[in-house]
Amino acid sequence: MSVTLSISKNKVAELVLGRPEKHNAFNSEVIAELIKNIEYASTLDVRALVFKTEGKHFSAGADLGWMKSMAGNNYDENVADSMELAKLMAVLANCPHPTICLVQGAAFGGALGLIACCDIAIATPDAKFCLSEVKLGLIPAVISPYVIRAIGERQARRYFLTAEVFNAEQALHMGLLHAISEDLSLSQAHFVDTLLNNGPHAVHSAKALITEVANQEINAELIAHTAKRIAEIRVSTEGQEGLGAFFEKRPPAWQSESNH
Structure with a gap:
């Protein structure tokens, strides 16, 4: 092979x-x-x-x-x-x-x-x-x-x-x-x-976002779509963990997982 x-x-x-x-x-x-x-x-x-x-x-x-x-x-x-x-x-x-x-x-x-x-x-x-x-x-x-x-x-x-x-x-x-x-x-x-320091789901979503947004006209539909995308990830498990870790001044869970 x-x-x-x-x-x-x-x-x-x-x-x-x-x-x-x-x-x-x-x-x-x-x-x-x-x-x-x-x-x-x-x-x-x-x-x-x-x-x-x-x-x-x-x-x-x-x-x-x-x-x-x-x-x-x-x-x-x-x-x-x-x-x-x-x-x-x-x-x-x-x-x-x-x-x-x-x-x-x-x-x-x-x-x-x-x-x-x-x-x-x-x-x-x-x-x-x-x-x-x-x-x-x-x-x-x-x-x-x-x-x-x-x-x-x-x-x-x-x-x-x-x-x-x-x-x-x-x-x-x-x-x-x-x-x-x-x-x-x-x-x-x-x-x-x-890459391992970043939220795994966030990285995947960010890559998908590039495909969705690149070369698109900035109009009301695209603006609404991006607003929904950030709202979805803010309320997700990973988003909540990332924000919580930031304000609590501790590493997020995925960083300790990637070090195992």
């Missing part, structure tokens, strides 16, 4: 793509494995999902052998294949748990979609990125909603069209990354600890 899922004692899931001999490129089998594991992790009582890969490079994107086989398929077969990749992006983007992506080395083509679908993305200083599709006479279609949402239309107009390689600093500047780190393990521990 090139994809493994493990759960730590503090309820953190680690999803690892281990195909370093192919630079972690994905084909139909890898895509199916990733979908299955992300969907399964989404049903578990975990506090975060960490996505990483083995070897020198994060991912070269689509496997060349797989791409060659797709080139011989007809239109309907290509649509079916592409829908599976679209499903992978959707299940990762819509995972209810906070997701952390760790990036090392090269991340090309579809790999940028995986990064953009995660809530927090961290890369090593030497990481390189490229939306390389047009060099092959293709377009980054399936990943485009997530990548454009991350980097904005203006940057997409450049990098979708030029297929230039850009570095970690530029990826950070554009919004594809949140941090650059010499030690991904230390950064993982930092972000996991930060």
Whole structure:
């Protein structure tokens, strides 16, 4: 199996793509494995999902052998294949748990979609990125909603069209990354600890809220919806515990639970 899922004692899931001999490129089998594991992790009582890969490079994107086989398929077969990749992006983007992506080395083509679908993305200083599709006479279609949402239309107009390689600093500047780190393990521990300090239901609700509110017109309906959302969580068990702990100057229950 090139994809493994493990759960730590503090309820953190680690999803690892281990195909370093192919630079972690994905084909139909890898895509199916990733979908299955992300969907399964989404049903578990975990506090975060960490996505990483083995070897020198994060991912070269689509496997060349797989791409060659797709080139011989007809239109309907290509649509079916592409829908599976679209499903992978959707299940990762819509995972209810906070997701952390760790990036090392090269991340090309579809790999940028995986990064953009995660809530927090961290890369090593030497990481390189490229939306390389047009060099092959293709377009980054399936990943485009997530990548454009991350980097904005203006940057997409450049990098979708030029297929230039850009570095970690530029990826950070554009919004594809949140941090650059010499030690991904230390950064993982930092972000996991930060998430574990927060109310687990509140974190899930905050992530859902982003999806509900992003790109919506601010009108009476949205204002009423957000007012209801905060009211619901204030009167919830976790909300009451968090407020009570704050005023009583003690750690909330979930912090002691996460330290066990």
